[in-house]
Amino acid sequence: MELDGATTHGDPAEREIDLRRDALLATLGILVVRVTRRRLLASPAEVRSETLAILASRRSHP
Template identity: 70%
Template sequence: MPRFQRQVRVRVANRTMYLDVYAEQERVAFELDGAAAHGDPRQREIDLRRDALLATLGILVVRFSHRRLVHDPTEVRREIVAILDRRRSPQ
């Protein structure tokens, strides 16, 4: 696993956002979503709009639920490594 930056501040479209975990070289933000806030359909819409804004900067947003992080950390780690490997390889 590479070293990740945490709570990285990003400005886009006159908005300031904070990325939970950021792999700068690969331009991937990993968001760690809790069920309380992110289970609400309104919050989901806000997340989708935020992710679209970050995509305009070339940042891929990957979201993991708290439940997956707790109950399946090995699979989450495997997915993160695969995503980062793919982003590093020539397209």
Template identity: 60%
Template sequence: MRTGVVADAIGDRLTIPLRLAAAVSRVPRLPGRSRLVRLIDLMVAGCRSYLEVFGVEHVFSGEGLPEFARQAPITAGGRTYLLDLFAERERVDVELDGAAWHGSPRQRERDLRRDAALATEGIMVVRYSYRRLVGEPDTVRLELSRILRLRR
């Protein structure tokens, strides 16, 4: 199944996860149905990109890691931000930076301003690139586990 196509359709606001869930529920015999249902469930729970789905499935779950809030709304500096993965107790925001959304100098400046605003609320932002997350999932998991332990 093409995870990116589903994530792009939701990200581009062509549909919403609940509408996809309803459509799939009406088709009991569909090739790859169980994987599609799992993907839609992750999208309903707040994943908004292929990178977030990959992170939840392969990196940011399991022993020693908290249950992260996905797309958690946090107000800082008079603005509300949606945090990709938020460990509330530790006050750590994990941002997954795909090049498509975070590659330009203008977007990088926005990210820096956002990180500074979140810091004023005591929130530490940890960013992982696509390359690092997909290429070094075990290293990323260990690094994040250490960060969370130190923040407790």
């Protein structure tokens, strides 16, 4: 899980770096899930639920 915000992805160069890193991690079977700070603070239970669902899904599909 990565906590992101507009300060990070407001810059196209920074976004490109993240996308390249995500692609590399995906080749290793690592999924990067981004959540904004605002969303995490506003809806922590929803973010937690989604995170657990992602983990459960990945455990059932090796």
